[in-house]
Amino acid sequence: MKKTKLLANLVLTGLGLLAMGSVLAAVSQDANLAKASKNFNGFKVEIEAPSVEIAQHLLSVIPSTIEDTADTAAKVSEAINQVRIKSYPDDMVAVDITKLAEKSGNKATSSYVDAYRTFYLWNRVVGYNGQVYAYNYNVNTVTCVGRSQSGTWYGQYQSNGAWSNVGYFYTGGMQTMYATGYDNRKGCNWWGKSSYNKGDFIIYFFN
Numbered sequence: 001m002k003k004t005k006l007l008a009n010l011v012l013t014g015l016g017l018l019a020m021g022s023v024l025a026a027v028s029q030d031a032n033l034a035k036a037s038k039n040f041n042g043f044k045v046e047i048e049a050p051s052v053e054i055a056q057h058l059l060s061v062i063p064s065t066i067e068d069t070a071d072t073a074a075k076v077s078e079a080i081n082q083v084r085i086k087s088y089p090d091d092m093v094a095v096d097i098t099k100l101a102e103k104s105g106n107k108a109t110s111s112y113v114d115a116y117r118t119f120y121l122w123n124r125v126v127g128y129n130g131q132v133y134a135y136n137y138n139v140n141t142v143t144c145v146g147r148s149q150s151g152t153w154y155g156q157y158q159s160n161g162a163w164s165n166v167g168y169f170y171t172g173g174m175q176t177m178y179a180t181g182y183d184n185r186k187g188c189n190w191w192g193k194s195s196y197n198k199g200d201f202i203i204y205f206f207n
Helices: 004-016 052-060 072-087
Strands: 034-039 043-049 093-099 115-126 131-139 141-150 153-159 162-169 174-179 184-192 197-206
Touching: 034 052, 043 052, 043 072, 052 072, 052 093, 072 093, 072 115, 115 131, 131 141, 131 197, 141 153, 141 184, 153 174, 162 174, 174 184, 184 197
Parallel strands: none
Antiparallel strands: 034 043, 043 093, 093 115, 115 197, 131 184, 141 174, 141 197, 153 162, 153 184
């Protein structure tokens, strides 16, 4: 049975918190951010923030008791977000949560799907035609959630290597995109369409 309930729960969480193939996967990054990472029980967390001190602080608040389960990403992001909102509400922060276990073999969406990699991006700022993206991941399903704090954004999702346009959303608005099916190259991308664009984004990859 398709795990639509899992997808729905993750999207709702996103609203509240706001093995690659031969083609290399790509993730948008900010060269001005510092990185810190740590391995936990079955998963790895990498955080990008304006300084190493902030990144390490946010890593330190993740409970060591969290294990690799279906709701790992939600638990990790909740722990980080509570501190982020209080201590660094305006800073650009990116979180990458990845399973340490090998990606499972190809399957159809009618089979059980499990979160393989999750990206959280808070306070991401780009200029006109700047981008926020993660694509070319060889996975079963991708679900993408975007919220515009300022400016106009234009969303697209990738399935089987091809891109589909979803459309615009504006200041205070949100957008959800997803693609399912057999394992192939999937992802999502948002273009900033104002001179100044600021938003929060969550990208879930399932295998």
